[in-house]
Amino acid sequence: MKEIPVALQMYTLRNEAEKDYIGTLQKVADLGYEGVELAGYGGLSVKELKGLLDKLNLRAVSSHISLSELRTNADQVIEDQLELGSTYIVCPYLPPEERTEEDYFRLIDDLNTIGAKCFEAGITLCYHHHDFELMTLSNGKTALETILAETNPHMVKAEFDIYWLTYAGEKPVEWLKRYQGRTPLVHLKDMTTDGERFFAELGSGGVDLEPILEFGMHSDVDWWIVEQDDSKIPPIDSVRKSLEYLRHNQV
Numbered sequence: 597m598k599e600i601p602v603a604l605q606m607y608t609l610r611n612e613a614e615k616d617y618i619g620t621l622q623k624v625a626d627l628g629y630e631g632v633e634l635a636g637y638g639g640l641s642v643k644e645l646k647g648l649l650d651k652l653n654l655r656a657v658s659s660h661i662s663l664s665e666l667r668t669n670a671d672q673v674i675e676d677q678l679e680l681g682s683t684y685i686v687c688p689y690l691p692p693e694e695r696t697e698e699d700y701f702r703l704i705d706d707l708n709t710i711g712a713k714c715f716e717a718g719i720t721l722c723y724h725h726h727d728f729e730l731m732t733l734s735n736g737k738t739a740l741e742t743i744l745a746e747t748n749p750h751m752v753k754a755e756f757d758i759y760w761l762t763y764a765g766e767k768p769v770e771w772l773k774r775y776q777g778r779t780p781l782v783h784l785k786d787m788t789t790d791g792e793r794f795f796a797e798l799g800s801g802g803v804d805l806e807p808i809l810e811f812g813m814h815s816d817v818d819w820w821i822v823e824q825d826d827s828k829i830p831p832i833d834s835v836r837k838s839l840e841y842l843r844h845n846q847v
Contacts, residue, residue: 600812600819601630601631601819602629602630602822603629603630603820604629604631604632605633605822606624608831609624610635611831613638621638622652624652625652627836629822631819632649632656634658634660634680643679646681655681656682657819658684658755659680659684659685660688662687663687666706666710667710670713670714678717678719683718683720684719684722685714685720688724695728700742701746704743704746708751720751721752722754723743723754723755727763730764740754744775749778753779753781754778755782755821757785757823758782758785758805758808759803763787769807769811772811772812778816779815779817780817781817783823784805784808784820785803785824786838797827797829797838798822798838800837806845820842822835822842
């Protein structure tokens with residue numbers, strides 16, 4: 597039975613990183629995270645960042661790269677990831693003005709094209725969703741189902757977000773089972789049980805995490821990635837609490 601390593605999506609500590617990027621990465625390493633999912637390079641060159649991560653014994657698991665950047669500069673993005681030693685690139689977000697059915701099919705074409713380039717370089721392209729991709733299209737399927745049905749399963753994978761699946765009324769473990777083989781990266785988040793349904797530290801909310809962690813042990817999940825979009829306590833305390841939960845509850 598495998599043990600899945602845990603990375604942190606650096607967007608969670610964006611305010612801290614803006615003030616002291618190097619010091620924030622040091623704190624992430626000190627907490628015991630094994631890797632990071634990057635959301636920018638903190639003003640460092642790729643070479644400088646690679647050297648820093650190696651020094652801190654942190655793996656560059658993946659990078660969230662905007663769709664516009666992927667469309668216009670995919671070759672450089674791939675080159676940077678290869679230098680960082682990262683094997684995943686994640687398309688993180690679809691802007692509000694690009695969410696019509698026509699836009700989704702354009703996205704599918706782009707993901708197939710960019711995914712093929714990544715595949716040739718030995719990198720995997722993943723698509724990270726929110727709740728709006730769980731809206732049903734005219735074909736009777738959700739946008740997320742359509743994206744996964746119409747993209748090459750060998751070249752385009754998913755980064756499922758447990759919070760957003762739950763927020764949309766879905767059962768995350770059912771999605772993981774349905775798309776076994778296409779979910780190497782999983783964003784782990786919890787949700788408050790009140791009407792606000794706010795982001796919460798793992799184990800402190802109402803998301804049923806146990807079957808997700810159990811399934812991960814027998815699946816293709818390569819990394820759990822902790823992300824908390826916003827926090828009501830200092831974010832560094834949030835990511836500490838979530839990591840402690842995983843240490844005590846991974847099967």
